[in-house]
Amino acid sequence: MRVACPLCGDRDSREFTPVGGAELVARPAPEAGAEAWDDYLHNRVNACGPSQELWYHGAGCASWLVVERDTASHEVLGVTLAREVAR
């Protein structure tokens, strides 16, 4: 797999750490309650097929990225800076 970082260009996937589903970008409010936090921390959509994921470019520009990727084929469909998704 190669991942096209918006800042660094096309890079080896070993430079990145996949962290989980991109729903992690939408963090609940601190007082949102135990159910909301349980859901955020533990439960996953775990989609088969095109999927939005949060990746960290630790061996590159250290940016947080939302990678759209097909979990059935490993094809990378698109990469966006997480801060743009979070807006």
Place this chain on the structure above:
Amino acid sequence: MRYNALKILKEGLIGNRGWRPAWRTPDPRPEYDVVIIGGGGHGLSTAYYLAKEHGLTNVAVLEKGRLGLGNVGRNTTIVRANYFLPGNSEFYSMSLKLWEGLSADLNYNVMHSQRGLINLFHSDGQRDAFARRGNAMINQGDDAVLLDREGVREMLPYLDFEQGRFPIFGGLYHPRGGSARHDAVAWGYARGADSRGVDLVQNCEVTGIDVEGGRVTGVQTTRGAIRAKKVAIVTAGRSGQVAALAGLRLPIESHVLQAFVTEGLKPVIDHVISFGMGHFYISQSDKGGLVFGGDLDFYPSYAQRGNLPMVEHVMEAGMTLMPMIGKAKVLRSWGGIMDMTPDGSPIIDKAPIDGLYLDCGWCYGGFKAVPGSGFALAHLIAQDRPHADAAGFRLDRFRTGVGLMDEEGTGAQHNLH
């Protein structure tokens, strides 16, 4: 038809014309007491123990493809009971005892071979940790022997003991650990369940789970609707997708774990060796292939195949541990879909919908659990209370934080196991 040596002799003399298929291929009936989704190792063993231990035979196992073509045929066949934490210890101990009587119980040779498993350690601190684990295993009633470097050298003279990065200080030896023939386990349970009246329905994909008033009433499948009083989801890496049919989200991420086998060689590795620091473990199959694997690729995947960085890492670890492996040629590699939970331990529990049961989250350790998981899930389905040895595998432990079973001590968080 019972199998025995005399039967083989007789069939050999009459040209093997007397053998019959080991199980029927029935069409699904419109209603069952229990429907098990997933015809892999865990689903088939659940059906077997439902019939054998609880007398429930109005049971169907629904498999979207053919029996036993998922993870039960894609693992590296290691069987062990060397867990540390209460909750896991008693469960895997129970499962290993079932393994030890399995071939006789099923009248089917699963080729369970207790050749011994050795977990290597590489520092004084790791020795302390493994001594503690060994004591936990002995307290559980299982076996463990702490070997020093010379003890390991006697058993595994071909390892590189003086390697600079991870010099071998010793190993924790688990004599009752070993391996089994994974296909035979699926086939043996399938035959045993079928002969007790369970319908094994193949090429039957579940496309919907019917819920009325908070209670499960049946399933929709590619072979029509089937009503059921109880439904169990036993679909390993696909658990999240099947649970979504009932509107549930599970604490599971599906990841790919790769495995490798070399061309057949003469006997060279007599044990199962686990090199935890290199994320590498190896054994030799009865056909002669060296079967080995490593760690997850660490990105979510349903592809049943991995990528080259982990292939390279596993090969490097193998060369670090036993340079002689460089002479062997890799024949095949493949991947399986692992249902990873945040704490690395499984779930056998009722779902928040009445009559719906979950057996999932086996991470990369489901094979050795096949007998125990089926035994415990059958107990839960039949009696609606957990089996004592699997009572810790609760779904709500992540929400409450009570009873987390994090064997690695890294934290109950996705992506750490």
